[in-house]
Each structure stands twice: as structure tokens, then as C-alpha cells.
Amino acid sequence: VQLVESGGGLVQSGGSLRLSCAASGFTFSRFPMSWYRQAPGKGRELVAGITSAGDSTNYADSVNGRFTISRDNAKNMVYLQMNSLKVEDTAVYYCYVGFGYWGQGTQVTVSS
Numbered sequence: 587v588q589l590v591e592s593g594g595g596l597v598q599s600g601g602s603l604r605l606s607c608a609a610s611g612f613t614f615s616r617f618p619m620s621w622y623r624q625a626p627g628k629g630r631e632l633v634a635g636i637t638s639a640g641d642s643t644n645y646a647d648s649v650n651g652r653f654t655i656s657r658d659n660a661k662n663m664v665y666l667q668m669n670s671l672k673v674e675d676t677a678v679y680y681c682y683v684g685f686g687y688w689g690q691g692t693q694v695t696v697s698s
Contacts, residue, residue, distance in 0.1 A: 587611040587687045594679060594692030597671055601696070605666040607681030607689060615639075615659040618684050621666045623677035623694075630680070634666060649675070671696045 593605040605621070620635040634645045634655035643655050654667040664681060676696050681689040 589681045589689035591689045591692040607664045609662045614662040619664040620682045625677040
């Protein structure tokens with residue numbers, strides 16, 4: 587199993603980023619996927635999740651209305667579109683598959 591995140595970077599407050607996660611080594615279309623994040627000095631928290639078919643999503647209250655999770659089962663990809671970014675969104679963002687595998691993470695830094 588391999589999950590490889592990309593798309594992180596430095597962005598000003600109010601800006602946007604799109605994170606991508608490329609999955610391999612398992613039947614991607616059968617499993618729900620999630621994005622988590624971990625800010626400096628804090629625990630890892632769930633940001634967004636999506637069902638295997640992509641027909642239902644859930645979000646942390648702190649990002650609801652600003653972030654959108656999506657997936658492309660034909661490409662084994664999951665995405666996180668992040669709009670109206672805030673300084674408090676600064677964290678390492680991780681892709682996660684429900685049977686216990688994590689990606690290496692991608693850093694998102696939002697400056698004021």
C-alpha cells in the first residue's frame with residue numbers, strides 16, 4: 587500500500603491550494619478515504635472524509651464550507667480543495683485509508 591500526497595506549499599491567507607493523494611497497492615474504489623492534518627504541537631485531526639463511491643462526504647467544523655474532498659476512482663486519486671485558507675490551517679496534511687495506512691504528508695503553510 588502506498589499513499590503519496592502532493593500539492594502543499596506556502597500561500598497567503600485567503601488563498602487556495604489543491605492537495606492530491608495518489609493511491610496504489612490496494613483496490614482503491616472499495617475503501618473510504620480521509621484527509622487528516624497535524625499542526626505543530628498538536629495531535630492529528632480529521633479534516634474530511636469521503637465514501638468509497640464518493641457519494642457522501644464529511645468535514646471538520648473548522649473547514650466546513652471552505653474545503654472540498656473528492657476522488658477519482660478511475661485514477662486512484664483523492665483530492666482536497668482548500669479555499670479561503672487561514673493561518674490556523676497551517677499543518678502537515680496526510681492522506682489516510684481506513685484500514686490503517688498513511689501517506690508521508692505534505693506541508694501547508696498559510697501566512698498572514
